[in-house]
Amino acid sequence: MTAIQRSPALSSAVLVTLGMIVTVGTALGFEHLGGYIPCALCLMQREPYYYGIPVGVLAIISAAFPMPAWLPRLLLAVVAIMMLVGAGIGIYHAGVEWHFWEGPSSCATSAQGVSANVGDLLSDLDSKHGPSCMDAALRVLGLSFAGWNVLASLVLAALAIRGAIKAR
Template sequence: MKKLTRTHLVILAAGGSLALLLGAFLFQVLGYPPCKMCFWQRWPHAAAILIGAAYMGLRARVLIWLGALAAAVTSGIGAYHAGVEYKWWEGPTSCTGGSNALSGLTGSDLLPGSATKAIVMCDEVSWQLLGLSMASYNFIFSALLVVVWVMAARKDA
C-alpha cells in the first residue's frame, strides 16, 4: 500500500471542504434554503479549497496551517450553529426567533407581495439525519478535516 504524502493529505482535506460545500449547495437546490449562519459556514470551506490549490503551486507549509485554521473556523461555527438550533444557547437576533426577530423590517416588508425574501431562521432545524442537523454534520466533518490538515502540516515532505 502506498504511503500518504503531505500532498495527498492536502488534497484530501481541501477535497473534503469541496465535498461539504457542494453538499450544501445540493441541499439548497433540493429546497433547503440556507440561513445566515449556514452562509457563514461556507466561507471558510471556500478559503480551505483556495488554500489547498495555493499549496499545490507554492508548497509552503504555512498554507497547510491556514487550511487547518479555515477548517477549525467552519467547525466552530457549525458547533455554535448546532447549539443555537438545539436551543443550548441563543443565536444572533437577526436570524433567530428572539423578541427582536422583526427588527430592521419596515411595514412594507411585512405586506403580501413585498420584495423581501422569506427569512430562514437559524434556530430551526430544516433537515436532520440520526438526530443531527446539517450544522452538526458540518461541525463533525470539519473537525475531522482539521485533523487531516494538521497531519499534512506535521508530515515530512
Template sequence: MTSRSLMILAAAGSAALLLGAFVFQAFGYAPCKLCIWQRWPHGLAIIAGVVAVFYPRALTAAVGGLAALTTAGVGVYHSGVELGWWQGPTSCSGGGSLVGLTGADMLSTDTLDKVVMCDEVAWAFAGLSMASWNAVASFALACVWAVAFAKALR
C-alpha cells in the same frame, strides 16, 4: 500519503461539503445566515488545497486547518443555536428586538419568505442537523490538515 496528497484530500473534503450544501439548497433547503457563514471557510480550505498542488508547505496546511477549524466552530455554534443552548444572531433567531424598525418595516411583507431562521432545524439525519454534520466532518478535515502540517514540517 504525502503532505501534498493529504492537503488535496482535505480540500476535496471541503469541496464535497460545500457541494452538498449547494445540492440541498437546489432541493429547496434555503440556507440561513449561519449556514452561509459556514461556507466561507470551506472556500478558503479549497483555495489552500489548490495552492498545495504547487506549494505544499506547512503554512499552506496551517491555513487549510484553521479554515476547517473555523467552519467546525461555526457549525458547533449553529448547532447550539438550533438546540436552544444559546441565542443566535437576532437577525435570524427567535427573540429578536423590534428596536430600530419603523412602522413600515413591521408591516412590510416583502422579505417574509426570504428570512430563514437560524434556530430551526431544516433537515436532520441520525439526530444531527446539517450544521452538526458540518461540524463533525470539518473537525475530521482539520485532523487531516494537522497530519499534513506535521508531515510538511519534516
C-alpha cells in the same frame, strides 16, 4: 511509488481540498436541488470552505512542485485553522438549534424568494426572510446540517494538521 504516496503534504492537501469541495458541494446540492433554503448561520458556515478551497489548491501546487518545504506546511496549517473556525461556527449554530443559546439578530434577514419584478423588489426586501437559525431543516442520524458540518470540519482539520506535521 507515486508522488502522492511519497509526499504526506501532497496527499493531505489533495484529500483535504477534495473533502472541502465535496462538503460545500453537498450543501449547495441540498440548497439548489433539494430546495433547502439556508439560514444566515448556514451561509456563514460555508465561508471557511470558500476561502479554504483556493488555499488548498495552493497547498497542492506548493507540495507538487519544487517549492520551499515550509510553504505547503504553512498552507495546510492555514486550512486547518479555517476548518477549526468552521467547526466553531457549526458548534455555535448547533447550539442555537438545540436552544442552548440565542442566535444572532440577523438570523432571519435573508432575502430568499425575492420577486423578479423590479417594482416589488423594495417591498420584498422588507417582507421576505430566510428560515430561522433555530430550526434545523433536516436531521440525519440525529444531527442537523450544522452538526454534520462540525464533524466534517474537524476531520478535515485533523487531515490538514497531519499533513502539516508530516510534511518534509
